[in-house]
Amino acid sequence: MNVARRRLSPEESRDAALEAARALLIEDGPQAVTLKAVAARIGRTHANLLHHFGSAAGLQKALAASMAEAVTMKIGEAVLRARNGDHNLREVVDLAFDAFDREGAGALASWMILTGNQNALDPILEAIHSLVDRISEGQDARTPLREETLQLTLMALGDALLGAPMARALGLPRDKARELAAMMLRERIKATAP
Structure with missing residues (x-):
């Protein structure tokens, strides 16, 4: 995408x-997300990006916030559809797993942790917290939504980082972790149903 020299609003x-x-x-992975690379990709200067983000860490934090907002909106919509009769928990699982794997959130989160930029994860954590609060409105307080969210998020992150080689090493289908996550969610929902 080259927005070469067209005047853009901030x-x-x-x-x-x-x-x-x-x-x-x-x-190319999280290490490729640099101010210089992004500036070159959009035909802007390094200084222009410094103005908007302050640093590479600021860019990564803004990227994490942008990705988290988009993903949690999709997941929230899928959860609401599941509640309204279309009980496709696998859709919710796939959205979470895809966010961490195909969309790169798992690699970005790991990179941030390993480079000491943990506060850049705050937008992701805040978006997940906000999603849980939003979808739990009006629900029975016994609903273990926070625990289910923790379990699903950690499974999706682990799968993004090691899922393919682990499944291969164990002789399992690549999407086995997704199947297990959907099964666990179904079981937890059954166990907590009134």
Whole structure:
């Protein structure tokens, strides 16, 4: 995506940078998400990105926030559909697993932790917390939604990082962790149903 030299509003410039950063993350991994690489991708200067994000860590934090917002919105919609009669828990599982694997959130989160930029995870954690609060409105307080969210998130993150080689080493289908996550969610929901 090259937005070469067209005058952009500050919001458009920021959005273009985040889109480019996301593409770099998916294509080449978190180490590729640098101010220089993003600037080159969108035809802007390093200084322009410094103005918007302050640093590479600021760019990564903004990327995490952008990704978390988009993913939690999709997951929230899927949860609400499941509640309204379309009980497709596998859709919820697939969205969570895809966010960490195909969308690069697992690699980005791991990179942030390993490079000491843990506060950049705050937007992801806040988005998940907000999602849980939103989908638990009006639900019975006994509903173990927070525990289910923890379990699903950790399974999705682990699968993004080690799922393919572990499944291969154990002779299991690649999507076995997804099947297990959906099964565990179904069982927990049955066990806590009134």
